[in-house]
Amino acid sequence: MNTGLYIHVPFCVRKCPYCDFYSVSVSENGLSGSYTEAVIRNINRYTSEYSDIIFDTVYFGGGTPSFMDSSFFSRVLETAGRNLSPEAEITMEVNPGTVNFEKLNSFRSAGINRISVGIQSASDSELYDLGRIHTFREAAEVVNDGFRAGFTNISADLMIGVKGQNSESLVNSVNSIAGLGVQHVSSYMLKIEPGTPYSRSGISELIPDDDESADMYLLAVRTLAERGYVQYEISNFSRPGFESRHNLKYWHCEEYIGIGPSAHSFFGGRRFEVPRNLSLIHI
Numbered sequence: 001m002n003t004g005l006y007i008h009v010p011f012c013v014r015k016c017p018y019c020d021f022y023s024v025s026v027s028e029n030g031l032s033g034s035y036t037e038a039v040i041r042n043i044n045r046y047t048s049e050y051s052d053i054i055f056d057t058v059y060f061g062g063g064t065p066s067f068m069d070s071s072f073f074s075r076v077l078e079t080a081g082r083n084l085s086p087e088a089e090i091t092m093e094v095n096p097g098t099v100n101f102e103k104l105n106s107f108r109s110a111g112i113n114r115i116s117v118g119i120q121s122a123s124d125s126e127l128y129d130l131g132r133i134h135t136f137r138e139a140a141e142v143v144n145d146g147f148r149a150g151f152t153n154i155s156a157d158l159m160i161g162v163k164g165q166n167s168e169s170l171v172n173s174v175n176s177i178a179g180l181g182v183q184h185v186s187s188y189m190l191k192i193e194p195g196t197p198y199s200r201s202g203i204s205e206l207i208p209d210d211d212e213s214a215d216m217y218l219l220a221v222r223t224l225a226e227r228g229y230v231q232y233e234i235s236n237f238s239r240p241g242f243e244s245r246h247n248l249k250y251w252h253c254e255e256y257i258g259i260g261p262s263a264h265s266f267f268g269g270r271r272f273e274v275p276r277n278l279s280l281i282h283i
């Protein structure tokens with residue numbers, strides 16, 4: 001049976017102030033080595049119990065998967081072994097500021113065939129206010145290095161409704177990202193999540209309100225369409241034939257297994273979630 005596999009990598013160089021995804025700062029722990037073993041144990045548990053699983057998509061999300069060494073990805077994919085389809089779409093999220101050409105090359109050799117680069121904006125002041133660890137130029141270099149390393153399927157993230165953003169800077173971000181030649185764009189609206197530093201900072205007074213954000217979203221949809229990106233669900237756009245197969249599983253209610261703290265699964269007709277606690281996965 002075809003199944004998606006999501007692996008959560010719960011480490012970040014530092015926490016972005018708007019982010020509610022489960023991750024811990026790298027400096028807070030030395031767990032990345034033992035985390036590899038825990039992920040492998042969990043995959044083996046599924047494949048020994050359900051030997052007919054075929055993973056036709058694999059998605060390494062986070063957190064910051066690109067913080068990990070390529071040996072993490074090769075060991076995980078080797079573990080999936082005979083349960084991994086030779087045609088599998090294997091995506092990894094990449095945070096600019098954590099990779100260079102050599103590292104991207106090693107990810108490609110490890111079996112990753114699609115990368116999703118967290119560019120977010122072409123405006124360095126917007127990136128600064130988001131607490132990102134990179135400039136637009138550095139993010140653009142990562143995309144270029146990705147193509148040089150042999151990736152032929154690259155996605156970029158674009159954030160809408162951020163502090164300081166206006167119609168002009170948004171159109172510039174869309175055009176700058178499209179100009180890099182990426183095949184896919186994921187475009188999400190900033191949401192102020194309770195409990196994040198953003199929610200305590202009063203920044204909601206400084207970002208576009210709901211109506212302005214809605215107008216910006218529609219502007220992004222139009223500009224992406226002009227650049228040849230077809231909208232195939234609310235937040236995702238691609239050149240024809242480059243829709244994310246893993247993403248479409250969520251929309252088509254197909255099954256997937258999530259591994260790692262905070263990961264969600266839809267498997268065996270049930271939906272369930274791993275607790276947001278890194279220490280529990282080591283038990």
Ligand code: SF4
Binds near residue numbers: 012019062095
């Ligand atoms: S790098 Fe990504 S997962 Fe990590 S804190 Fe920033 S937005 Fe969240």
